[in-house]
Amino acid sequence: MIDDFAKEYLHGDLREVREVMLRKLDGLSEYDVRRPLTPTGTNLLGLVKHLALSEARYFGEVFGRPFPEPVARWDDPERRGADMWATEHETREEITGRYRRAWAHSDATITALAVDSPGHVPWWPRPGVMLFNVLVHVLTETNRHAGHADILREQLDGEVEMDWEGMARRGQDAAFWENQRAQIERAARAAGSVEA
Structure with a gap:
């Protein structure tokens, strides 16, 4: 009983924060969604691109349910950080579309598996996990980046999500x-x- 409640509660929160991430792009120019706003280059579209890759990996290969599109390998040093920004050849629609497809794939994995289903995260120090661990991790990561996005958007045009x-x-x-x-x-x- 508590397992089903926990899974649905976490999944519901993840669905909500995904939408928040995409709303941060609304009404902004191509330059502004890509613009590096911190010394390390953090930008809104890059955060969305990063989250798409994260969901594709965590709810894909970790549970033996690979995302149906090519995904950069986690252990490729040449590709490190490439998921944190968009090239001039990648469109906003491509990146947001991929994020939505990653959601659909993640949602299918979450729905199909029990909260205690085992998975394997080779890049973690303790790679043996359950769906519960991954749900908490991805929700935490997405909320963290939503907080970054809140600040970036406020820096760009003063827009904040408030009542x-x-x-x-x-x-x-x-x-x-x-x-x-x-x-x-x-x-x-x-x-x-x-x-x-």
């Missing part, structure tokens, strides 16, 4: 956030001068 109507009813409008940021800046500067 703006509810916040406006509580007086949390643009002026509120400007004052909030100023208050935080003052506290940071004051703490910095105490250090010096």
Whole structure:
């Protein structure tokens, strides 16, 4: 009973956060979805591309259910990091489409297997896993990257996923956030001068 509940709960959360990841691309130019916004090159479309590969691997080869499209090998040093950005020849539609196909493949694996079904993750120090371990890992990884995407999107155009109507009813409008940021800046500067 608890196994079915845990599997469905984790799977439901994964479905939701996948959609969040794709919404972060909405309304942005090709340049902005690909633009490196950190010193290491983190970008929105690259995060989606990375998650597509992760799901294809984790819910594919780990459980002997290979993703039907070519997937870069996990142990190929030449390809390391290539899943974190999109070339000029890869379209947004190709990458988001592949992510959606990876979802469908993952969903089929999750539905078909019991939560305690065994798998093998050769790149982990303890490679013997169950579907439960992989569900938690992929959900955690996707949420982590959704947090990155939240910050990147806010840097690009100030867009954040919040209940703006509810916040406006509580007086949390643009002026509120400007004052909030100023208050935080003052506290940071004051703490910095105490250090010096």
